[in-house]
Amino acid sequence: MATKDKGVRYWLFKTEPDVYSIDQLQKEKTCYWEGIRNYQARNSLRDDAKPGDHVFIYHSNAKTDDGKPAIGIVGIAEVCKAGYPDHTALDPKSKYYDPKSKADNPTWYMVDVKFVRKLNRLISLQELKSNPALEKMLVVQAGSRLSIQPVQSNEWQTVLNMEKNTPK
DNA sequence: GCCAACGTTGGC
DNA sequence: GCCAACGTTGGC
Numbered sequence: 106m107a108t109k110d111k112g113v114r115y116w117l118f119k120t121e122p123d124v125y126s127i128d129q130l131q132k133e134k135t136c137y138w139e140g141i142r143n144y145q146a147r148n149s150l151r152d153d154a155k156p157g158d159h160v161f162i163y164h165s166n167a168k169t170d171d172g173k174p175a176i177g178i179v180g181i182a183e184v185c186k187a188g189y190p191d192h193t194a195l196d197p198k199s200k201y202y203d204p205k206s207k208a209d210n211p212t213w214y215m216v217d218v219k220f221v222r223k224l225n226r227l228i229s230l231q232e233l234k235s236n237p238a239l240e241k242m243l244v245v246q247a248g249s250r251l252s253i254q255p256v257q258s259n260e261w262q263t264v265l266n267m268e269k270n271t272p273k
Numbered sequence: 274g275c276c277a278a279c280g281t282t283g284g285c
Numbered sequence: 286g287c288c289a290a291c292g293t294t295g296g297c
Contacts, residue, residue, distance in 0.1 A: 248278040
């Protein structure tokens with residue numbers, strides 16, 4: 106199924122800005138999206154994410170410098186390399202090391218992404234939740250812990266339209 | 274810091 | 286294969 110699908114896909118990648126932020130991605134321009142250790146997310150990276158796919162970068166567990174919540178979508182990236190084995194799983198010195206993953210049969214996969222742009226403003230989780238058009242979006246679901254989420258094209262467009270508005 | 278929701282592990 | 290215990294995620 107995955108290989109027959111044409112056209113660009115949309116994703117939402119979560120990151121904790123204390124670990125890796127949109128600003129770091131902007132500085133580095135491209136990066137490995139490493140350390141995904143969840144099977145469902147792994148399947149998306151290994152099987153479905155393709156170069157050219159659009160990605161919302163989402164900051165979880167995020168606060169501003171003065172301690173206010175800053176959880177939400179902060180920018181846009183693009184997949185620039187399709188799924189390949191996550192070598193950090195094979196490195197005993199890495200905090201993402203997984204002794205069960207083997208070089209000849211890797212458990213975990215990553216993709217490369219490149220920076221596209223920061224959004225003009227944070228689209229907060231609260232704001233996403235308050236938009237009825239996004240009620241099916243995975244990130245607003247209670248208890249949604251998936252760190253690599255597919256996004257529907259209409260959801261993608263809705264968020265971009267929200268960027269133009271002043272937040273309530 | 275709390276804790277609910279979720280995923281994984283391991284005994285049986 | 287069930288399910289209790291445990292660890293993690295992530296909003297609040």
